[in-house]
Amino acid sequence: MxxxxxxxxxxxxxxxxxxxxxxxxxxxxxxxxxxxxxxxxxxxxxxxxxxxxxxxxxxxxxxxxxxxxxxxxxxxxxxxxxxxxxxxxxxxxxxxxxxxxxxxxxxxxxxxxxxxxxxxxxxxxxxxxxxxxxxxxxxxxxxxxxxxxxxxxxxxxxxxxxxxxxxxxxxxxxxxxxxxxxxxxxxxxxxxxxxxxxxxxxxxxxxxxxxxxxxxxxxxxxxxxASLTATAEEPKTPLEVRLKQFGNWLVGASIVLFVLVLAFGLLRGIPFVTIFMVAISQMVSMVPEGLPVAMTIALAVGMQRMARRGAIVRRLAAVETLGSTSIICSDKTGTLTKNEMTVTTLILPDGLQIEATGAGYSPEGKLLGASKDDAALKSLLEAITLCNDANLVPPEAEETRWRPLGDPTEAALLTVALKGGVELETLRDEWPRRAEIPFDSAAKMMATQHDRDGKRRVLFKGAPEKLLDLCDPATLDLAQVQQTSEKLAGQALRVLAVAEVSDSPLDEKAGFEPWRGRLRFLGLLGQLDPPREEVKEAVAECLAAGIRPVMVTGDHKATGLAIATELGISKPGDIAVDSGELEAMSEADLRASLERISVFARVQPEQKLRIVKAFQSQKQVVAMTGDGVNDAPALAAADVGVAMGITGTEVAKGAAKIVITDDNFATIVKAIEEGRLVYQNLKKVVLFLFATSIDEVLVLLLALLCGYPLPLAAVQILWINIVTEGAVTVNLIMEGPEGDEMRRRPTPMGEQLITRPMLQRLLLMVSTSVVAIFGFFVWREASGVPFELVQTETFTLIAVTQWFNVLNCRSATQSSFSLDVLRNRWLVGGLILGNALHVLVIYNASMNHIFHTVPIPLADVFLLGVIGSSVLWAEELRKWRARRRSAEVGIKEPVQRDQ
The missing domain is CATH 2.70.150.10 (Calcium-transporting ATPase, cytoplasmic transduction domain A)
Incomplete structure (x- = not known):
């Protein structure tokens, strides 16, 4: 064709x-x-x-x-x-x-x-x-x-x-x-x-x-x-805005610096071309042009790391926002639990309770306390087989497990039907489906019509609190059934009610209302979806990180609260609120109760949006999970919308910023850890670049103010700014986790790029470096050493202090000696490359001519290393005092360890 x-x-x-x-x-x-x-x-x-x-x-x-x-x-x-x-x-x-x-x-x-x-x-x-x-x-x-x-x-x-x-x-x-x-x-x-x-x-x-x-x-x-030539440009993220503001400030400061250096130099009588080149070089060195590249790499590396851990980032802003997340509103089924539903309990209309053995979707197991000839049991099992959109796939080839095709809850119903002796395909062929009312998330029910030889069966399946209202009171003891349903839900079971009628055909447009009071109750089924083993640890990790997990589920509130308590989400005194109670709450009441609500149960999808906005009104940064079409508004409104990759609809994935490939809550927590690491490493780069830039500027200005010759040639300044810094700047982005990322408070959304603790560290690093470098320059100048050698050694000393300083910037609290330097192979490679290139500049004759350098006696190399390391020892002392203060205080709550 x-x-x-x-x-x-x-x-x-x-x-x-x-x-x-x-x-x-x-x-x-x-x-x-x-x-x-x-x-x-x-x-x-x-x-x-x-x-x-x-x-x-x-x-x-x-x-x-x-x-x-x-x-x-x-x-x-x-x-x-x-x-x-x-x-x-x-x-x-x-x-x-x-x-x-x-x-x-x-x-x-x-x-x-x-x-x-x-x-x-x-x-x-x-x-x-x-x-x-x-x-x-x-x-x-x-x-x-x-x-x-x-x-x-x-x-x-x-x-x-x-x-x-x-x-x-x-x-x-x-x-x-x-x-x-x-x-x-x-x-x-x-x-x-x-x-x-x-x-x-x-x-x-x-x-x-x-x-x-x-x-x-x-x-x-x-x-x-479609417009094939233009695409919408994604808005800049808060981090990009902060970096741009920071960059603009630095450009302004560099222009002022250029004017000052040029003015002081001309007043000192330095030739215009010489001081002009130095001023230009200083101006360039003041602006860390490697920062945008570092940010791009940091975000790209972070996204790749998250992808390897099962979190696909669809919006760039999510990478940085993750580090600020303070609330995770998580669905229960499949995210906190295994999503391997198993029917464990069946309740017949006469109150008979039947226990089903076995686990998962394999039909291996028995129905204890039941007779296969029991007509009530047979009606219940046939109803859940026919009023069902799922299928079970037997093991093939090397497979050992049965696989659900469709909704896991419905697949579990087919499994228990097989245990009860129902032949699924035979029954479905005998009673073909003629009409249906698909599952409605608001009504929490579905219905199907099946006709054969002039006979009709209209079957209903759904949430007990909804379906029981449609049942004929004569066919059940309503109070007793409701009490039994509550009891099962309190055991962390998901409860479904089943009913049927045979006198009228389904009218899809009329919905469920015409059936009120006409259905015959067939029974209840209790399903168990066990919590994932890794989630309890992930919840504890969240709490240690200052992040509060909240369950938002479509299940009964007793079921949700039981699971939440088992996982550590709900603590003593916490409550569960269902959709009806949530609807009755005013906005003020809801916000006042948020601190005590650990479970939102039976919520309508549109209520998720209200929950997100309520938390955001309290300045919380909210991550919301979702998988359905109607979850899209809440996913879009959340600071970090997280869609489920397995059970999630394409609409939900399109609205979310992150897609979790394994639908696992623990994966969300790992993604938050990666997000914190990305932002943490970016701040390390900012600290390093800013500290080294100020070092050069202050050394030059002190020399000009004190009447000394220029300690650096223009090309030497450019070499330090581009090559010495460049060899290790991007490599710092590749730093691995320090191990305490999830024991820190969430990063405030409005936090400045350079914070007060960073400024304090900056002051210590810069003052130590400048005293060491300028002091060495003055001493060597006064000692009668040839100026070419003094300038070369000063040039080398600045490079050495930067190499030690990059080790300082790897952590705000941990000693550089306690961190395995070899774990960051990129940084090790950068240090080796930087040293090799600098040796070339010092000891190669051709490079000597270009960079105005002379070979340094080997005896002086050791001296330069000792003096350059002073910045390391000063920072080590500060870190030791910081660790000691923390130990004396006895930190129990998450803390913000700034870079």
Missing amino acids: QVLPSLNWHAAESEKIVEALETDAQVGLSGSEATERLKQHGLNELPEDKHKPLWRVFALQFASPLIYILFVAAVISFAMGHGSDAVVILVVVLINALIGAVQEGRAEHSMTTLRKLSALKVRVVRDGKESNVEARELVPGDILLLGAGDQVGADARLLEAAALEATEAALTGESLPVQKHTELVDEDAGLGDRRNMIYSGTHFTAGRGRAVVVATGLQTEVGKI
Whole structure:
């Protein structure tokens, strides 16, 4: 099929469409045919924004006021006969541009990799079997399986639709979900009126269906109207804003410095070209141009680390925001628990309690206290088999476990039915489904109609507090059943009620209300979803880190509170609040009660948004988990929206900033730890760059003010600023965790980049370095040592102090001797490279000429090392005193150890 047939898809009979597309509505395409069509039609995707060519990326590295200044300095140097200085400047600029271009390419590659990890998956039928494929691999003729929460991967014509509703606001502007059907539509119907069509980029809010793909890629409606040349620019994150403000301040300070140095030098009678070059070099050294590169690498590395630990970052801002998280609102099922539901208890209408043995989805086990001839038990087991959208997949090949296909809660019902002797496929063939009301998150129920030989069974399954209201009081002791349900919920069991009626057909549009008081109660089922073993430890880690976990679940509040207490989320005196109680609370009452509420139970999805805003009103930074369509507003509103990668809908993933691939609460905690590490390492880099920049500035100004010759040549300043610093700056970003990241308070969102504790450390480091360097310079100058050697040794001493200072910046409290230096191989490599390059500058004749250096006697090398290490010993003393104070106070609460 080279060309798609020319049909008005919405106005043509579905049979003709299937025939024209040469496919099968039930079996779908074969794998080989799908592969062939993919070659013919291409990938189902819109062209990505054109990547900037390498030459342009490289050229943009020069678009900086500082680079312009360096170019002017190089031209002036050439004009005044200082060709070697000009060459050095241009080489430094070139190296800086190359580094920037490479890092930009790496960052782009990291983002591309992460986009692939979170690619949209859709359900299709191929070779008669259901399978998941990437949406980009869809081809015309593919048969799509649709359900609530799914995102549409391509334009398609509906073949089946059961209470199917879609949100098409992104395409048509219609804000409310529209009902979909399979009936023909007029040829001239507008896009929004084509109710038998579904379109790429939209999603479903309710129901289920089946459709045949009719258009992919640029042939879709979205493809036709998409802007292929412009994309929305993501807003700058708070960290980027803080860095920009910090950078602007430094640029301003560097200009003032330039004027001062030039003025003092001219007053001292220093030749203009010499003092101009020094002033330019000092101006450049004052601005840590390596900081933006360091930030880019830090975020990219952090995102990759999180990805390896199961957390896919979809929004750059989430990396830094994670470090500030103070509240985690977590779902229970699958996140705090294993999501391996097992029915352990069945309650029949006469009150008989039956215990089911076995665990997981394997049908190995027995129903204790029951007879297979019990008609009530048989009715209950048949009802949960028929009123069920899930399937069980037996072990295949080397597999040993049964796998649920669909909702785990429903799959567990099929398992207990098998234990009771029900033949699933036989029963479903005997009683085919004729109508249904899909599960409604507000009603917390679903219903199905099954007809056979003139007989009808309408079956209902849902939350006891909802379903029991529809039951005929004559068929049950309502008070007794409610008491039993409460008792089971108090045992951390998830409780479902089941009922049936046979006198009327289902009316999907009328919903559940017409059935009130008419249903016959069939029984209760209690399911157990055991907590994950690792979650209890993760909860304790959260509490130690000043982060409070809160459970937000659709289960009964007694069930939620039991699990929360077992995991340590709920402490004595805490309470659980259900949706009704939450609805009755005023905003003021809710905010006043937040401190005591550890479980929000039976909450409606829209109530999650209210919970998020209530916590945020108390200046809390909230992470909210979610997996459903209706969770999207809460995920978007939360400071960090976390979607579930396994059970999460595509809509939820699209609204979230982070996707957890294993749906595990412990993974969220690990992601927070990584986020804290990223921000912590960035602050280490800021401290190091700022300290070394000020060292050079103060040494130069002191020399000018005190009447000494310039202790550094311009090219030496540039070498220190670009090469000596550059060899270790980015490497500091690769520092691993210190081990106490999760014993610190969350980082306040409004915190400045340089805080008071950082300024105190900065003052100590700078004062120690400047006293050592300037003192050494004055001593050697007064000792009659040739000035070329004095200047070379001062140049080397500044480099040595920076190497020791980078060790200082690895931790604010831990001794550099207690930290394994070899654990950061990047830093070790940077130190080795920096030393090797400096040795080359000192002992190579050609480099001596370029950098105005002379060889240093080996006897003086040891002296320089001892003097340069003074900054290390001063900081070690401060760290020792800080650790001693902490030990004397006896810290029990999380503390903020600033960099």
